[in-house]
């Protein structure tokens with residue numbers, strides 16, 4: 001789906017991602033085993049495969065994809081997938097591919113921006129994120145954005161020579177949100 005630019009109060013901005021923005025540096029993130037160790041990104045990514053992924057995602061009605069910019073530099077991506085209108089839910093995932101940018105609060109800010117957008121503009125009710133249990137930094141990002149522990153998927157991913165659990169974290173729309181059963185409608189206003 002086509003998405004708007006989302007500006008926050010700080011240096012993190014989310015901008016629609018286009019296939020042409022996939023550079024060699026971008027492909028380098030996807031082929032960096034330190035970046036991808038907690039993800040399901042396949043090894044051996046190329047400019048062609050990465051551009052095809054972006055093209056498929058931005059043209060899918062069930063997905064939304066943004067580049068994460070920090071002070072104007074493209075440092076990663078964040079996406080919504082499995083957008084289910086009938087059930088008002090979607091899944092969130094992100095990658096800060098530029099390792100020198102880790103630990104600056106960028107992922108935390110991006111999760112907050114996309115979460116607010118999903119509830120306010122897409123009128124979703126529930127967002128979920130699947131996080132490899134050892135991925136402490138990612139868990140912390142989502143906790144800080146108000147996500148709770150929704151479920152544990154036992155031995156759900158292969159991580160460095162053994163299966164690991166995947167933690168499903170989730171957040172529900174606030175009561176004032178358009179999707180909430182508590183929000184005023186024409187019928188109950």
Ligand SMILES: CC(C)(COP(=O)(O)OP(=O)(O)OC[C@H]1O[C@@H](n2cnc3c(N)ncnc32)[C@H](O)[C@@H]1OP(=O)(O)O)[C@@H](O)C(=O)NCCC(=O)NCCS
Pocket residue numbers: 034035036038039076093094095096097101102103104105106107108109129130131132135136137138140141
């Ligand atoms: C995980 C990832 C998203 C974190 O991005 P980031 O921009 O560095 O995260 P932030 O700077 O917002 O930090 C998030 C929190 O995790 C903490 N943290 C960061 N690294 C940590 C680590 N190794 N151990 C424990 N906590 C850590 C930070 O201190 C911060 O918490 P705080 O604000 O309470 O201090 C990023 O490293 C990344 O994209 N990694 C590769 C792909 C990936 O794992 N994606 C997530 C899949 S669900």
